[in-house]
Amino acid sequence: MKAAAAFLLLLGCLAVSHAWRCSEAPRLSYALQVDAGMGMVVATDAYRRAFFLSGRSWYRLGTTALKHVTVGPAGTWGTDASNYVHKLVAGNFKRAAGLTMQQVDAGGAGQLVGSRPSNYLAYCLRGQYAMPYSGVGGIGWSYLSRALKYISCGPLYGCWGVDTSSRVFLTRTMTPTTCRTSGWLYVSGIAMKVVEVGTDGNVFGVSTAGKVYQRVGINASRPQGTGWTAVPICLTAQSVSYDLRKLWVVTTSRVVMTCIH
Numbered sequence: 001m002k003a004a005a006a007f008l009l010l011l012g013c014l015a016v017s018h019a020w021r022c023s024e025a026p027r028l029s030y031a032l033q034v035d036a037g038m039g040m041v042v043a044t045d046a047y048r049r050a051f052f053l054s055g056r057s058w059y060r061l062g063t064t065a066l067k068h069v070t071v072g073p074a075g076t077w078g079t080d081a082s083n084y085v086h087k088l089v090a091g092n093f094k095r096a097a098g099l100t101m102q103q104v105d106a107g108g109a110g111q112l113v114g115s116r117p118s119n120y121l122a123y124c125l126r127g128q129y130a131m132p133y134s135g136v137g138g139i140g141w142s143y144l145s146r147a148l149k150y151i152s153c154g155p156l157y158g159c160w161g162v163d164t165s166s167r168v169f170l171t172r173t174m175t176p177t178t179c180r181t182s183g184w185l186y187v188s189g190i191a192m193k194v195v196e197v198g199t200d201g202n203v204f205g206v207s208t209a210g211k212v213y214q215r216v217g218i219n220a221s222r223p224q225g226t227g228w229t230a231v232p233i234c235l236t237a238q239s240v241s242y243d244l245r246k247l248w249v250v251t252t253s254r255v256v257m258t259c260i261h
Contacts, residue, residue, distance in 0.1 A: 019232070019261065020231055020232060020233075020247075020259045020260070020261055021259065021260050021261075022233060022249075022257050022258065022259040022260075023257065023258060023259075024255060024256070024257055024258075025053075025248065025256040025257055025258045026053060026055075026056045026057060026058060026256070027256070028043055028045060028051060028058045028256050029045065029254070030045045030046040030047065030254050031043055031044075031045055031046075031250045031254050031255070031256045032044050032045050032046050032067075032238075032239070032250065032254070033067075033068055033069070033238075033239040033250060034239050034240075034241050034248045034249070034250050034256060035069060035070045035071055035105075035107075035196075035241045036071070036241040036242065036243035036244075036246070036248050037070075037071045037072040037073075037106065037107050037199060037241075037243050038071060038072060038073065038199075038243075039243070039244060040052060040053075040071045040076075041053040041071075041241075041243075041248060042061060042069045042070070042071045042076065043058070043069065043250070043256065044066055044067060044068060044069050044078075045254075046254070047065075048065040048066055048067050048080070048081060049065070049066075050062060050064070050066045050069045050078060050093075061076070061088065062088060062091065062092040062093040063092060063093075064078070064080065064086055064092065064093035064095075065080055065081065066078035066079065066080050066086065066093070067079060067080060067081055068102075068103050068104070070104055070105050070106045070107065071106055071107075072105070072106035072107035072108065072199075073106065073107070073108065073109060073110045073127075073131070073155065074106035074108065074110055074111060074112045074125075074127065074130040074131055075087055075088065075106060075112075075130065075131060075133070076088035076106065077104050077106050077112060077130075078093060078104070079100075079101050079102060079103060079104055079114075082100070083100035083101060083102050083117045084096075084100055085098070085099075085100065085101050085104060085114065085139075087133055087135060089133075089134055089135045094134070094135025095135070096133065096135070096138070096139050097137065097138035097139070098138045098139045098140065098141060099114075099116065099123060099141050100116065100117055101114035101115060101116060101117070101123070102114075102115055102116065102117040102120075102149075103115045103149075103150055103151070105151055105152045105153055106130070107152060107153050107154055107155075107196075107197060107198075107199065108127075108153030108154065108155060108159065108174055108176060109127065109153075109155040109174070109176040110127025110128075110130065110131050110176040110177075111124050111125060111126055111127045111130055111153070111174065111176040111179060112124070112125040112130040113125075113144070113151045113152075113153055113159060113174075114141070114151065115148050115149055115150060115151055115161075119147065120147045120148060120149045120163070120164055121143065121144075121146075121147050121148075122143075122144040122146050122147065122148040122151050122161060123141040123142060123143055123144060124141065124142045124144050124174070124179035125139055125140075125141050125142070125179075126142065126176065126177060126178065126179050127176035127177055128177060142178075142179040144171075144179070144181060145181075145184070146161065146163070146169060146184050147163055147164060148161035148162060148163055148169065149162055149163065149164050149193075150162045150193070150194050150195065152195060152196045152197045153174055153197055154197035154198060154199060154200075154201055154203075155199060156199075156200070156201040156220075156223075157172065157197075157201045157218060157220070157223035158170060158171045158172045158173050158174050158181070158182065158223060159171050159174050159181070159197065160187075160195045160196075160197050160203055161184075161195065162192050162193060162194065162195050162205075165191075166191035166192055166193060166208050167186060167191070168186070168187040168189070168190075168192050168195055168205070169184045169185065169186055169187065170184070170185045170187055170223065170224050171183065171184050171185070172185070172223050172224075185224055187224050187225075189227065189228050190205070190207050190213060190228050191207060191208045192205040192206065192207055192208065192213075193206055193207070193208050194206040194238075194239060194240060196240050196241050196242060198241075198242035198243055199243055199244075200245075201218055201223075202214065202215075202218070202242050203215035203218060203225065204231070204240045204241075204242050204247060205228070205240070206237045206238060206239070206240055209236070210236030210237050210238065210252060211230060211233075211236070211237070212230070212231040212237050212240055212247075212249060213228040213229065213230055213231065214228070214229050214231055215227075215228055216228070216229050231247065231259065233249060233251075233257070233259070235251040235252070235253060235255065235257075236251060236252045236253075237249050237250065237251055237252070238250055238251065238252050245260065245261070246258055246259070246260055247259040247260070247261075
């Protein structure tokens with residue numbers, strides 16, 4: 001009932017929006033978080049179940065309880081309630097021995113990045129270890145010299161992250177074989193709680209007020225872009241992801257939406 005009321009509110013909002021066309025995605029009850037990459041869409045719900053989208057239906061992804069899931073060139077990875085890291089191997093998630101992470105992202109050029117619980121220090125797992133990992137043995141992480149509560153990478157223009165003060169940072173390059181960066185650049189503007197990077201270099205964020213924004217002016221010579229522009233969604237958001245020209249949003253009312261520019 002709550003989700004239906006939220007969707008009716010959304011319809012009224014979209015009637016005045018011309019730049020973006022949004023609609024309800026295939027329904028996933030109690031959706032919590034979404035991630036898209038490599039043509040795939042994965043999500044978690046409030047019961048810590050992971051799903052993947054096939055056609056118009058969501059299907060359970062493995063049997064491990066996960067609070068966050070990500071998909072990309074590094075594979076399909078997730079974190080559980082105890083912050084242990086898992087990778088999808090042969091249809092089920094295998095726990096990876098090593099550092100715990102409260103959030104991970106597989107969207108870079110083969111590396112996996114993550115944020116530690118408690119101190120939120122950002123780390124990177126090199127591509128030569130992340131991509132072939134089969135669930136056997138431990139994995140060694142490299143420290144990225146930055147505290148970030150959320151981090152996301154793309155294969156084109158590096159990685160973006162949000163620190164504990166909701167400030168946004170960018171590293172223009174991330175070498176997947178070494179995890180070396182070009183250093184972190186502060187991106188002034190709107191306070192964010194989530195920033196996500198798409199495969200094509202597009203960057204979207206969810207502000208601390210739950211509004212969705214797109215970073216504009218991004219290119220090879222200016223990967224930090226020039227400013228933020230609002231995506232006109234009346235409902236407050238908590239999770240976003242972008243792949244193949246489609247924006248995915250999970251609202252605080254647990255509705256999954258898709259938007260096309």
